Amino acid sequence: MLPLASIIRSNMIALSEASPQVPDSASLRDITLATEAARFAGWQVYSIPQDLPEGVSADDAMWHIPRQPEIVPGVWIGYIPLPSHYEQIYEAALSRNIRLLNSPGQYRRAEEFDRFYPFIEDLTAESRCVSSMAECEEAAQQLGYPVFLKGTIQSHKAKGIGSCVAHDAEQLATIATALLSSHRRSLGTVIVRKLLDLRYSRIGPGGFPFGREYRVFVHAGHVVGLGYYWEGEDELASLDASERDQVTRLALEAFRRLEVPYLTVDIGQTKQGDWRVIEVGDGQFSGLSQIPVHQLWARLTEVVRSA
Template sequence: MSMLVLSEASDRIPPSASSRDIKAVTEIAKLLGCRVYYIPQDFTICETAENALFHIPKQERETLGVWIGYIPTPERYTAIYNEALRKNIRLLNTPEEHLTVQEFDRAYPKILNLTPESMTITDLAQCQEVVSKLGLPLFVKGTVQSRKARGWKACVANTLAELEILSQQLLNLENRSRGRIIARKLVKLRHVRSTPEGFPLGREYRVFVYQQKVIGCGYYWEGEDPLKKLSTSEESKVIELALNAAKRLEVPYSAIDIGQLEDEKWIVIETGDPQFSGVSQIPLLQLWNEIIKIDKNDCGI
């Protein structure tokens, strides 16, 4: 029985980098023989997970499933996971495992010393303590996402006042922060390019890991870059660090972003659930051939 895919690909959603990724991944999954079922992006119309998965038949035996979509709320992930399980479909990450890799403040205690020192802010009154302990400047992001698409100034605080302003802006963006702001010691990654908004495109790689095996690895940013290609020894260091982080996280399916500092040291940038992570420049055919092997191995085929 082939891997089952829940996809949020839709022509009704406005074009974006995420929507393009979701469509491309869905097409590759179909091409390789996965059974694809489309589900709505939220519960606005269908109202419940039961309605969202109504058209999917109950499986005769437990079947592995992968969700391809936009980052869901914790409540939505749990609802879809449980309804899928009721139909004998087991997503690769449980709700708890999903949150462990998707929300940085949950992942951080597990990857200490692999990533820049960070603190969590839930109230602006905590900003002074954060500055006292971490110093300035600071990289500021929500526990789920940053605002790097808006440029360097939307992510970096050089003063206490700027930290308070950026934190308040992120607190107002529930989908990015979920009420928690992450302030991190600012580090400088090797780079030669920047976005039009002034955000440096660091030498960074996204690694997908399933059960301590790398199933996909690719340069993080779009386009060509003089620093993109890894030497054999560099690739080994990236993979080793990603596997170390994945082992500490103790989550079956994880996305680990690895970046290189100006002094050439490698660090973990952040983590995520690959079901909702952009594929960056990871070769899709290679990735999904590995995902299909997961299905066969777990089912004893």
């Protein structure tokens, strides 16, 4: 029989927002797959709501989760939360001796562009972080059209190229206004970026080119998952050994600079052959892309247990 200390050390908690009551989406499918993979890999899974109903605290929402005898690692599998919500869940989990892999400060550094950009400025496209239309127009003039626009958290690229790429001041105003009106995407900040000319072979809905891009999951300095960013067959998806090495080294460099324990790094290749960081994110809330979910969770579990 294993000693008690070993049993406690192997205990790992996953907080999951997977729910059949939520409308189907690509995000929900990823959350559901990740939840099942976590359970299969040995994590004890507890359900938590996506948002807290009015008058319900994070502690109330987690009443069913027992306090652990000692501090154990925790992972939150869900949709990108507002910073205040992340902090509430983090503290409620910690009061039960469950420590999420990323602290509230590390979560914000991974998810909010204006917080992580200064660390990786030379690894990614030149960008400006602005909070007004006047600043947005000035940034676009400095960078030169066309420019890519996103909120500090997310863009509207799923709606097509016209919702994120501006070729003139009129398009800029339309896209920026939509971003500023979506607090969950922008948190009041719009990012104006020099448009990277990525290699691509496919064009998606709304004319958005599927650039040659990869998502890398990194925990504690170890790559735990790497796969092509876009769904579907793509002649550019495979990497040779040299390319995989370049993508891995760039992802680990971003990880080293940001010091976020569980990080995703999206990396794309330009038509000139250079590799550039697109953006980063908190691994707890990042989509799976084409990464085999069970391999990801098996490797993450191995690294967590050895930490």
